Each structure stands twice: as C-alpha cells, then as structure tokens.
Amino acid sequence: MPVLSEESLRQALAAYVDPVLGCGLIEADVVREVSVRNGRAQVGIELGFPCDGYKNEFAANLKAALRKSLDADVDVAVGWVVRSHAVQAKLAALPNVKNIIAVASGKGGVGKSTVAVNLALALRAEGASVGVLDADIYGPSQPxxxxxxxxxxxxxxxxxxxxxxxxxxxMSIGFLIDEDQPMVWRGPMATQALMQLLNETHWKALDYLVIDLPPGTGDIQLTLSQRIPVSGAVVVTTPQDIALIDAKKGLQMFRKVEVPILGLIENMSFYCCPNCGHRAEIFGSGGGERMSEQFDVALLGRIPLDARIRAQADGGKPTVAADPESDLAKIYRDIARRAAARLAHGGLESDFPDIQVSDD
Structure with a gap:
C-alpha cells in the first residue's frame, strides 16, 4: 500500500476512471486541488459539465476508490462550471450562448425531436441554463x-x-404560425428563416442551445455547418438497418463539415411489456453498438420504446419534466451528462479531413 502523499494521491486520481468521463481524472483535467496536511487528504474536482444530479455520486465513488487504493480517507469536493468550446473555423460564438449542440438524424421517424427536447430538459435538470431551437421549418414540433x-x-x-x-x-417557426399552416417555401427561404430565428432571438445567458434539426442532410444541415457555430453534434438512430444506413450519412456529414460528434443515441432500442416484463427488441438489436464501433464514436445511451415517452411529449410535458424521478428520465439525464462531458473533457474527434463543401 503506497504511503499517503500528494504524489500518491495524484497517481490514484490519474488511475481512477469515472464512467461518465471515460478517462482518468488527471487526463480529463478536472483536478483543482490535491493536498495532504497533518495526515488529512483533500481533493477538489471541477467538472466541465452540469451534474447536480451526479456530483454526490461522483464524490462518493471517488472517495471509495481512493480509500481502497490508499487505505486512507480523503475529503472530496465536487463542483462544476460550463465553459464555451471550440466551433468551426472562421465562425464566432453566438452572443449569450456558450455552446450549441445539434441533434440530428439521417431519416424521419426515429424520435429525434423527442430526444432533443428531453436532452435539453435533462441538461437543465442537471443545473444548466438551456435553450432549444426548432430548426425544422417545414414540420416544427417543439411548440x-x-x-x-x-x-x-x-x-x-x-x-x-x-x-x-x-x-x-x-424558439420555433411554430410559434409564429398556426399549427395547421404549411410552410410552402423553397430551400433558401427556409434557411433564411432558420438564421433569423437563431440570430434575431434574444437568448439570455445560455450554457447550451440545443438545435433540433430536420431529418436528412439537406439545405438546413448545410447552413448549420457553414454559418452556425456548433460545438458538437448528436446523431439519433433506431436499431434497424434502414435507419442506420441514413444515420451513417448524417454522421459522415458532420465529419465532412468539421462539426465534432459527441456520440450516438439509439432510440426505441427495446420494448418491455408493462404487464409481464417480457423484453422484445422490436427493431432489431445491436445496431447502435455496431455503428459506434464502425465509426469510432461513443454510444451515449439506449432509450427504450415506451408509451409514456410518446404520451408525455404529445401532452406538452416531455418525460424529464413530467416524471423527473422515473427510470426513463434517469436515462435521458445520463445521456445528457455523457454528451456534455465529452464536449468538455475530450473524447471528440480532433483530426478532420480537408473537405470543401459547396452549394452545387
């Protein structure tokens, strides 16, 4: 057993891998204080992502690990602060918005908008100031x-x-028009409307702005990559092959336009019968994991197919707000923490291909 000292304490911190961070604490650059005085050890941790619902668990797990490795009690204090992170070259951050996270899917029908609003609510539940921008001009659903x-x-x-x-x-075009009114616009008009919604809204001191993108890889996505300062993107898919084919296109699109990928979310992963508990993987299994391995991106989490998610979103109070202590809300909050942690502490792709994107 090593003698308790600042050096042995730092070595133990370097070796401890938190499941949300996915790396050692020294590597993640979250250690702000290490001291050993009169046989009393103290560690101060500052995480770069909102974690009001996790910091006590983080502290308890770290304290237990340090006691096991050093045979000593260590006082652990955990705090967090959200900072602005890098965006695409030649773009400046939006005023009053520290980070923009894009939520995308290769095709419609995978539950992207429901994931986006619950992701935003989960980040808020963890203590952050959060906004959501509905970028689907033709089919706004956030209102x-x-x-x-x-x-x-x-x-x-x-x-x-x-x-x-x-x-x-x-903010959404849906706040400006009647719900049944169609937007019969060509692409340039839709992209202009998106830029107006983004730039002409008085966002107030946001840690994160979550952008709910329309499905596909068209005009809106191109505008996002060229003109909107995005800190990171999340791709939503379902397990079946037909959804994964399109999700791969969305993922590759972000790589080409130099937007870091925070990870994948596999939605509708499985169904558990509320009566008998039988579990059925209706849309197949393992698709998100295979895609994660193939493209070397994180699988942030798997969300079940559950009638409560649909009913709560349709009712105007998505799961994280409607039932914050539920098992489903905890899944969303865990995904939100993992995405924000990857943005703050690495694990993102840093080497991008030199690819020019044109309007042709």
Missing part, C-alpha cells in the same frame, strides 16, 4: 412538445424574446 402556443414578443419590432416553457428558452 406542441413544450405545451405552449404563446407568440413571441418583440422589444423593438426587429427581434424576438424567446418563449419560456418548462424552464427552457425556446
């Missing part, structure tokens, strides 16, 4: 999911205040 049809107000006739709903700041 219904957030349970509001409120119209934005304008302080000057030229810009808008975000809608406040469920503790989130939100």
């Amino acid at each position: 219904r999911m957030l349970g509001t049809s409120e119209k934005p107000t304008s302080p000057d006739g030229k810009s808008m205040n975000p809608i406040e709903a469920l503790g989130l700041q939100a």
Whole structure:
C-alpha cells in the first residue's frame, strides 16, 4: 500500500476512471486541488459539465476508490462550471450562448425531436441554463412538445424574446404560425428563416442551445455547418438497418463539415411489456453498438420504446419534466451528462479531413 502523499494521491486520481468521463481524472483535467496536511487528504474536482444530479455520486465513488487504493480517507469536493468550446473555423460564438449542440438524424421517424427536447430538459435538470431551437421549418414540433402556443414578443419590432416553457428558452417557426399552416417555401427561404430565428432571438445567458434539426442532410444541415457555430453534434438512430444506413450519412456529414460528434443515441432500442416484463427488441438489436464501433464514436445511451415517452411529449410535458424521478428520465439525464462531458473533457474527434463543401 503506497504511503499517503500528494504524489500518491495524484497517481490514484490519474488511475481512477469515472464512467461518465471515460478517462482518468488527471487526463480529463478536472483536478483543482490535491493536498495532504497533518495526515488529512483533500481533493477538489471541477467538472466541465452540469451534474447536480451526479456530483454526490461522483464524490462518493471517488472517495471509495481512493480509500481502497490508499487505505486512507480523503475529503472530496465536487463542483462544476460550463465553459464555451471550440466551433468551426472562421465562425464566432453566438452572443449569450456558450455552446450549441445539434441533434440530428439521417431519416424521419426515429424520435429525434423527442430526444432533443428531453436532452435539453435533462441538461437543465442537471443545473444548466438551456435553450432549444426548432430548426425544422417545414414540420416544427417543439411548440406542441413544450405545451405552449404563446407568440413571441418583440422589444423593438426587429427581434424576438424567446418563449419560456418548462424552464427552457425556446424558439420555433411554430410559434409564429398556426399549427395547421404549411410552410410552402423553397430551400433558401427556409434557411433564411432558420438564421433569423437563431440570430434575431434574444437568448439570455445560455450554457447550451440545443438545435433540433430536420431529418436528412439537406439545405438546413448545410447552413448549420457553414454559418452556425456548433460545438458538437448528436446523431439519433433506431436499431434497424434502414435507419442506420441514413444515420451513417448524417454522421459522415458532420465529419465532412468539421462539426465534432459527441456520440450516438439509439432510440426505441427495446420494448418491455408493462404487464409481464417480457423484453422484445422490436427493431432489431445491436445496431447502435455496431455503428459506434464502425465509426469510432461513443454510444451515449439506449432509450427504450415506451408509451409514456410518446404520451408525455404529445401532452406538452416531455418525460424529464413530467416524471423527473422515473427510470426513463434517469436515462435521458445520463445521456445528457455523457454528451456534455465529452464536449468538455475530450473524447471528440480532433483530426478532420480537408473537405470543401459547396452549394452545387
């Protein structure tokens, strides 16, 4: 057993791998204090992601690991702070928005918008200030999911205040038009509308702005990559092969336009019968894991196919807000922490191909 000292304590911290961070604490650069005085050891940790629901567990796990390796009690203090992170070359961060996270899918019908709003709510539940931008100009769904049809107000006739709903700041074309009104616009008009929604909204001191992208790899996605400063992207898929084919295209698109990929989320992974508990993998199994291994990206989590998720989103109060202590909400919060941790502490792809994206 090593003698307790600052050096042995640092070695133990370097060897301890937290499951959310996925690496040693020294490598993650989260250690802010290490001291041993009069036989009393203290460690101060500052995580770079919101973790109000996890920091006590983090501290307890670390304390137990240090006691096992050093045979000594160590006082562990854990805090967190969210900082701005790098975006695409030649783009500047948006005022009052530290980080933009894009939530994308290769095809429709995989539950991307439901994942996006629950991801935003989960980050807020962990203590962050969060906004959500509905970038689906043709099929906006966030107003219904957030349970509001409120119209934005304008302080000057030229810009808008975000809608406040469920503790989130939100903006969507759906707040400006009737729910049944179609947007019969060509691509350039839709992309112009997206830029107006983003830049002409008075976002207020956001740690994260979650952008709910439309499915596919079209005009909106190209605009996002070329003109919007994105810190990282999450790709949502379901396990079946037909969804994975399109999800791979979305993932490769982000690589080509130099947007770091935080990871994959496998939605509708399995179904558990609420009566008998039987588990069925309706859409196949292992698709997200295979894609994760093939493209060397993290699988952030697997979300079950559950009627509660659909009912709560349709009812205007998604799962994390409707039932914050449920097993489903805990899955979303774990995914949110893992995504934010990868953004803050590495594990992202750093070497991008030199590829030029044109409008042709």
